Amino acid sequence: MIKLTEILSKIEYKSLRMGPDVEIRGVTNNSLKVEGDFIFVAVKGSIFDGHKYIADAIKNGACAIVHSEVVEFIPNVTYIRVENPREIFAKLSNIISDYPSRKMDLVAVTGTNGKTTTSKLVAYLIERLFGPCANIGTDGANVAGEIIPTSNTTPDITEINRILNKCLEKEIKYLTLEASSHGLDQGRLFGIDFKVGIFNNLSTEHLDYHKTMEAYFKAKMILLENSEIKIVNADDEWGQKAISIFPDAISFGKSDTANIRAVDIEKSEKTMTFRINGVKFKLNTIADFELYNNLAAIAALKMMGASLTDIAKVITDFPGVGSRFEYIDNDLGINLVVDFAHTPRAYEEIFKSLPEDAKKIAVFGIQGDRNEEFRALIGKTVSDFDIYAMITTDDPKFDSYENISKDIVAGFRENYGAYSLVKDREDAIRAAIKMAKPGDYVLCLGKGEEDFIKLHGNEKTPYKEKETIIRVLEDL
DSSP, rough: OOHHHHTTTTTTEEEEEEOOOOOOOEEESSHHHHHHHHEEEBBOOOSOOOGGGHHHHHTTTEEEEEESOOOOOOOEEEEEOOHHHHHHHHHHHHHHOOGGGGGSSEEEEEESSOOHHHHHHHHHHHHHTTTEEEETTTTEEEEEEEEEEEEESSSSHHHHHHHHHHHHTTTTOHHHHHHHHHHHHHHTTTTOEEEEEEOOOHHHEEEEEHHHHHHHHHHHHHHHHHEEEEEEEEEEEHHHHHHHHHHHHHHEEEEOOSEEEEEEEEEEOOOEEEEEEEEEEEOOOOOOOHHHHHHHHHHHHHHTTTTTHHHHHHHHTTOOOOOOOOOOOOSSSSSEEEEESHHHHHHHHHHHOOOOOOOOEEOOOOOOTSHHHHHHHHHHHHTTTEEEEEEOOOOTSSSSHHHHHHHHHHHHHTTTTOOOOOSSSSHHHHHHHHOOOOEEEEEEEETTOOOEEEETEEEEEEEEHHHHHHHHHHHO
């Protein structure tokens, strides 16, 4: 532990009202997580204002308050007024936890699509080529097989530092994580040292939060600004913009300008091969977007010191990530695929990867918090690729299935897309499988590995996509 006065000597503040000089046990921006001799940081967010919870934090044991607004003073409590509480929160966490990210090599992945697969693939390759590697992502943190729940895909710095110190206790010197645009914009990763930052792509998503694509892109660039090695998709238009901002970035892709360039790409029924600088790679997928995830990972490992030959030897064995273009075995002769795709770009990348002459049926819905334009764009994407749409339910939340479907269909009508409306998701999967003939593709999109469906507001009703599919197959 460290004395409050020593902490104060390491941060900048506008004013100080000093209370007892105690040994600090921790810091948090959540009043419910405050314990005795904690510092509470009052962060003003878009929904909640931490200043309203200062009294609760003191009741729970906070001995010091970091704030940016005028507050009422209570005796025997230290008040530290600062310009940017989020920034100070990160600095305090690093001081108290002794800067664990400086003692490890961290690889972070950002982009609209591919964060989970790429971060887990990089972790897998590091494990095989360098040594133990932890991972933080959508399904929590994995530290040497121990799963640690996290509050968000990208947790705040106190959670990350706690996980990093657990890694150091276990002598793990590598960690990969998913860097969401929300997490970056809200400063959750401020103060963390990244060895490698990867930018996969950018497409329409989260504009309810960011408002514009420029603001969305700017949030993503925070990662590259704070990464020693920058790795960028040369085939993505926003990737090109990132390269213009960071000319020292290492690029990957199929284009002539890419530093890590895939050539001689060939596909069979379920595998893909390509070459980089004469070295042959084989992947257990035909999805083009998976090629980009793999190229990003190859670029990261190469920049960290691995040879292309060694990477090629182990990358084929990557087991993949659940519900990322995952085939479901069946004896009907159909190609039954589950994927977490839930954006127009993700749909497009899947559809582009499929054989043109095969019939395709997509089972999908749209979440209730997506706007009309987003829903129509999904519809247009499906009909552009001549996919038969089985429009069903996917987290309507506070909206209705009928209203969401109407908006999707509005996009179809531009291109005269063929579709059916089946509200119950299990019934929709059953109808799609019944419709398919041997060799056809049935794509179950959107739910992926989630174990719930939000039918009423944010209330979670138990639901698992793959279990539902298997039950339907058994019935048929």
